[in-house]
Amino acid sequence: MVQEIDLGITCDMHVHVREGAMCELVTPKIRDGGVSVAYIMPNLQPPITTLDRVIEYKKTLQKLAPKTTFLMSFYLSKHLTPLLIHEAAKQKAIRGVKCYPAGVTTNSDAGVDPNDFSAFYPVFKAMEEENLVLNLHGEKPSVYEGDEEAIHVLNAEEAFLPALRKLHDDFPNLKIILEHCTSESAIKTIEDINRDVKNAADIRVAATLTAHHLFLTIDDWAGNPVNFCKPVAKLPNDKKALVKAAVSGKPYFFFGSDSAPHTVQNKTKYMGVCAGVYSQSFAIPYVAQVFEEQNALQNLKGFVSDFGNSFYDIKDSELASLDRAILYRTEQIVPQTISDGKETNVIPFKAGDKLDWSVRWESR
Amino acid sequence: MVQEIDLGITCDMHVHVREGAMCELVTPKIRDGGVSVAYIMPNLQPPITTLDRVIEYKKTLQKLAPKTTFLMSFYLSKHLTPLLIHEAAKQKAIRGVKCYPAGVTTNSDAGVDPNDFSAFYPVFKAMEEENLVLNLHGEKPSVYEGDEEAIHVLNAEEAFLPALRKLHDDFPNLKIILEHCTSESAIKTIEDINRDVKNAADIRVAATLTAHHLFLTIDDWAGNPVNFCKPVAKLPNDKKALVKAAVSGKPYFFFGSDSAPHTVQNKTKYMGVCAGVYSQSFAIPYVAQVFEEQNALQNLKGFVSDFGNSFYDIKDSELASLDRAILYRTEQIVPQTISDGKETNVIPFKAGDKLDWSVRWESR
Numbered sequence: 001m002v003q004e005i006d007l008g009i010t011c012d013m014h015v016h017v018r019e020g021a022m023c024e025l026v027t028p029k030i031r032d033g034g035v036s037v038a039y040i041m042p043n044l045q046p047p048i049t050t051l052d053r054v055i056e057y058k059k060t061l062q063k064l065a066p067k068t069t070f071l072m073s074f075y076l077s078k079h080l081t082p083l084l085i086h087e088a089a090k091q092k093a094i095r096g097v098k099c100y101p102a103g104v105t106t107n108s109d110a111g112v113d114p115n116d117f118s119a120f121y122p123v124f125k126a127m128e129e130e131n132l133v134l135n136l137h138g139e140k141p142s143v144y145e146g147d148e149e150a151i152h153v154l155n156a157e158e159a160f161l162p163a164l165r166k167l168h169d170d171f172p173n174l175k176i177i178l179e180h181c182t183s184e185s186a187i188k189t190i191e192d193i194n195r196d197v198k199n200a201a202d203i204r205v206a207a208t209l210t211a212h213h214l215f216l217t218i219d220d221w222a223g224n225p226v227n228f229c230k231p232v233a234k235l236p237n238d239k240k241a242l243v244k245a246a247v248s249g250k251p252y253f254f255f256g257s258d259s260a261p262h263t264v265q266n267k268t269k270y271m272g273v274c275a276g277v278y279s280q281s282f283a284i285p286y287v288a289q290v291f292e293e294q295n296a297l298q299n300l301k302g303f304v305s306d307f308g309n310s311f312y313d314i315k316d317s318e319l320a321s322l323d324r325a326i327l328y329r330t331e332q333i334v335p336q337t338i339s340d341g342k343e344t345n346v347i348p349f350k351a352g353d354k355l356d357w358s359v360r361w362e363s364r
Numbered sequence: 365m366v367q368e369i370d371l372g373i374t375c376d377m378h379v380h381v382r383e384g385a386m387c388e389l390v391t392p393k394i395r396d397g398g399v400s401v402a403y404i405m406p407n408l409q410p411p412i413t414t415l416d417r418v419i420e421y422k423k424t425l426q427k428l429a430p431k432t433t434f435l436m437s438f439y440l441s442k443h444l445t446p447l448l449i450h451e452a453a454k455q456k457a458i459r460g461v462k463c464y465p466a467g468v469t470t471n472s473d474a475g476v477d478p479n480d481f482s483a484f485y486p487v488f489k490a491m492e493e494e495n496l497v498l499n500l501h502g503e504k505p506s507v508y509e510g511d512e513e514a515i516h517v518l519n520a521e522e523a524f525l526p527a528l529r530k531l532h533d534d535f536p537n538l539k540i541i542l543e544h545c546t547s548e549s550a551i552k553t554i555e556d557i558n559r560d561v562k563n564a565a566d567i568r569v570a571a572t573l574t575a576h577h578l579f580l581t582i583d584d585w586a587g588n589p590v591n592f593c594k595p596v597a598k599l600p601n602d603k604k605a606l607v608k609a610a611v612s613g614k615p616y617f618f619f620g621s622d623s624a625p626h627t628v629q630n631k632t633k634y635m636g637v638c639a640g641v642y643s644q645s646f647a648i649p650y651v652a653q654v655f656e657e658q659n660a661l662q663n664l665k666g667f668v669s670d671f672g673n674s675f676y677d678i679k680d681s682e683l684a685s686l687d688r689a690i691l692y693r694t695e696q697i698v699p700q701t702i703s704d705g706k707e708t709n710v711i712p713f714k715a716g717d718k719l720d721w722s723v724r725w726e727s728r
Binding site for chain 1: 506508582586587588601628632636637639
């Protein structure tokens with residue numbers, strides 16, 4: 001029975017840490033959860049679309065967690081220009097740009113129309129030239145009335161896949177991530193796009209998988225707002241496809257927790273519950289649980305360290321710490337709340353459940 | 365533009381009124397919502413399985429709402445015997461028996477295994493002889509692990525349909541209702557079973573449709589616990605099929621609101637939200653809204669009065685009141701809460717929305 005695994009420089013390529021008190025609470029938890037490198041989402045209010053703000057935000061985070069490496073991003077909107085992209089790349093201020101279709105999730109009101117990305121093609125061209133990553137929230141907004149082919153939370157991701165293929169066709173060298181995949185059809189599309197890829201360095205379209213979507217299906221969020229997130233967890237066949245992809249050892253599937261903290265109050269409402277699952281505090285232990293259940297611990301390091309760092313081309317020289325994450329076997333119970341002892345409380349994923357693993361840090 | 369419709373003796377053939385303070389609050393609302401005859405669900409805690417309790421419960425309700433006609437039911441469980449069924453029928457204490465698969469909804473813990481009804485066949489035979497109705501909550505419990513054909517909240521009703529067909533095959537004269545249909549496949553099954561039926565009196569398998577399932581799809585309860593109910597509202601094509609069935613004028617589809625009140629507190633939780641939508645206070649106006657939108661007001665009386673009363677064979681002599689429900693056009697806003705002014709509050713369906721109709725009563 002494996003007791004310990006050296007996971008090296010772990011990375012979580014999809015992290016929400018918000019601002020203010022919530023940011024102060026959850027940012028240090030990135031390391032507690034076993035993650036060294038975190039790719040930070042820009043959906044603040046207002047969204048991050050300027051150099052000044054992204055630099056300022058990174059400074060704030062670095063102060064809260066000096067040993068965590070923060071990779072920053074812009075929020076795709078009409079405020080971005082090719083010039084700004086080039087300047088941000090030159091200053092190494094961002095690693096990518098996140099695209100939110102308008103209205104599909106938390107703070108996505110400033111998002112774009114996924115039916116027509118053409119207005120952003122000059123920005124994508126600049127990104128392609130600068131080797132920046134396009135992070136896609138891959139959902140079409142729900143459409144119902146009078147529409148034969150209705151779009152709803154269950155098929156919204158599948159409906160987005162043609163747009164992903166078109167972007168890849170139009171920008172074959174642009175690195176694209178379909179974030180937080182939730183469906184069997186998305187997994188198949190990513191595999192199909194990568195069918196001829198021989199080397200990890202040649203991957204242009206990858207997918208992140210969260211921890212919670214490796215556990216949840218629709219029954220888990222029906223009646224349990226704490227498990228409600230966007231994209232919603234789907235059907236059992238979808239979960240099976242996600243788990244299979246995660247443990248596969250295929251380098252175009254890697255970890256992005258999409259840990260999205262909301263206060264208890266915002267999860268405890270009879271209307272308008274905020275979408276998002278908070279998983280940062282135990283990010284790597286959750287994933288280890290799934291890999292062990294699948295007898296695939298040998299592929300865990302690829303999923304939580306190697307593949308993400310390779311896709312983003314992370315160099316040792318840019319790391320805030322060279323400490324290695326050591327996964328070790330120990331029982332722990334997920335607490336009912338993660339709190340700052342004042343007014344900010346967040347319910348962790350799988351609160352009250354037993355986990356079999358924890359992470360400590362060892363200097364290189 | 366139609367301004368008024370005489371709906372006659374309206375009936376809601378699926379009503380939850382609970383006990384205690386909630387019962388006192390919602391029982392008088394049956395008439396406020398435009399309903400004359402109410403078929404009352406037996407899923408109290410503990411469930412109603414004895415003559416004494418059902419008689420007592422009816423007395424309580426009649427006191428709270430003297431002009432409402434209450435049709436009572438037993439909860440199918442191992443406590444029921446053919447002898448009890450015959451005795452209850454003789455005393456006219458019940459009109460039917462409600463079958464809950466164990467664990468699928470509020471207070472269904474004492475329910476049965478829908479994979480094998482054979483233990484209840486003597487009870488069903490007694491019911492068939494007494495012309496009592498079998499009310500089915502038509503869902504299979506969710507099954508996931510290790511099962512190729514997983515059952516989840518979205519296909520649970522469809523998975524139940526073979527059990528419905530088998531019951532009808534085995535008891536061709538037993539009156540059966542598939543309660544609160546939510547799926548296109550259920551509608552098709554009911555239509556198929558009735559394909560050769562020429563007279564309403566020959567219908568043996570019918571379906572009730574709620575008000576809320578004529579409005580809601582999955583997107584409406586994702587993140588909105590107030591709209592979470594069992595069976596869950598499904599996809600746009602399902603809703604279309606339900607609306608089409610409701611307005612069709614086919615006598616085997618009739619109204620059963622499944623109005624299921626829960627306190628605001630029980631709807632405002634981050635885990636374990638109670639399943640159920642409260643629609644009693646505006647039951648008929650909600651339905652009228654849908655029928656008018658579908659240009660089918662001429663079929664409304666069939667759906668909310670004639671077909672249900674015919675299936676249950678309701679006689680004037682057993683009515684608590686002969687008052688006719690008059691639907692009339694008037695704008696009203698659904699209030700944010702329905703309250704007893706003390707501690708019991710329930711959120712009505714479509715709180716804050718405008719309705720175009722109301723109901724008043726006229727003596728015959």
